[in-house]
Amino acid sequence: MSTRGRGLHGHVLDTLGPAITAGEYPPGSVLRTDELAQRFEVSRSVMREAVRVLESMHLVESRRRVGVTVRPTAEWNVYDPQVIRWRLAGADRPRQLRSLTVLRSAVEPVAAGLAARHATAEQCAELTECALGMVATSRGQQLEGYLVHDVAFHRIVLNASGNEMFARLGDVVAEVLTGRTHHQVMFEDPDPAAVTLHVQVAEAVRAGDADRAESLTREIAVGALRELDVLAP
Amino acid sequence: MSTRGRGLHGHVLDTLGPAITAGEYPPGSVLRTDELAQRFEVSRSVMREAVRVLESMHLVESRRRVGVTVRPTAEWNVYDPQVIRWRLAGADRPRQLRSLTVLRSAVEPVAAGLAARHATAEQCAELTECALGMVATSRGQQLEGYLVHDVAFHRIVLNASGNEMFARLGDVVAEVLTGRTHHQVMFEDPDPAAVTLHVQVAEAVRAGDADRAESLTREIAVGALRELDVLAP
DNA sequence: GACTCTTGAATTAGTCAGACCTAATGCGTT
């Protein structure tokens, strides 16, 4: 999925991107286009295209007579899904998961409140279906199935909010949830309280109760943050 | 500021980017690299680099034997600062301002709460300074000066939250505030209630009162949303 | 006759190599 056949420059990015975001080339490091082209055994044109993409992500800056300089972390486009994926695959995955979870805790409650006002009947039905799916897979080592419904649930809420910026966080949430399931204890079933809360959120959205949908989602978020505190100091 | 001298491909992007995000080429439209290169009077290499950048923003997709296809709006990287700037300069600026303001209303209260816990003494001082600056420029047609302090205030709060994702929204908030000041009624002085709230937020952060900082900031956000409702149906 | 499968021609992006241009940088001279 990550290594789509976007051509040679894509392959270069799949190697260079993770290397830079992982801090392998610390901010201030200087790379030279020609040297990189030789190392990756591609032409200068291809390497230039790759550099342009990294530049548009604000990961590097290209200057004449100097080379390609890695920019400070604070300037990176950390909302770029590609950058998020690269960083989640790297060493500071825990820190990244925490940042994203805090973001979720801010956004999702408001999104749920808006969803309660704007969700269509179809979206309400899908939401309920997801919640029931979560209940059905909440016991007996069915974490993969649970994950699917969980991701779908949050994606629907974000979409139903009617806010474009919220909707585009669906992928981020999916990455966070997937990361949590795949890189932490797979032995225990999900927290029963969280399952119940999801069902209640679905009900609140269906009933059009914005305040209740928001505060219930806030409880889910608090739970997710607490879970992170327990598993990662 | 927008037209940085990033070379020819930058100039192409400054024209093509706004055109695409403005819907001048609706999703599904097909462009051809060679034709574009001719129209912009640049070589294919330069045009290819520009297309690669647009591709990394998920604005277009390049396929063999087909051309460069404009992707559906729902797939765009709407958090890319460049895309945000392009869209804010375009026709659906009002819709965009609303989306971003709703995002602010979700994020900033949580950020303020975290800032109350993590802000350094220096950040607290800067925050108070900004709040005082806002008070000083709140009367007598000093909207430009007020804007500077307002932007700085929110930027400090987001930075002081200690969360990287929040911090990177500083530019977005700056764009929103600037847009509000420059494209709406410039005659009236800012709402006195909002000024007071900013001062109180600075106090709450300094006092380490997270709950108070959060709820006060939520009031600011509600005010901003109400202001939008009044000025844009 | 309608349908499916194969094949090949047309088209467009992808890649490469080499040449030349341009602008910063850094050093040596004055």
Added chain:
DNA sequence: AACGCATTAGGTCTGACTAATTCAAGAGTC
């Protein structure tokens, strides 16, 4: 300290070639 020039690495252009994908025409089948 100020100036100027050589160096260096990115910026641009060109032309040729490669490769993938679409589309349509034709062969084969039911």
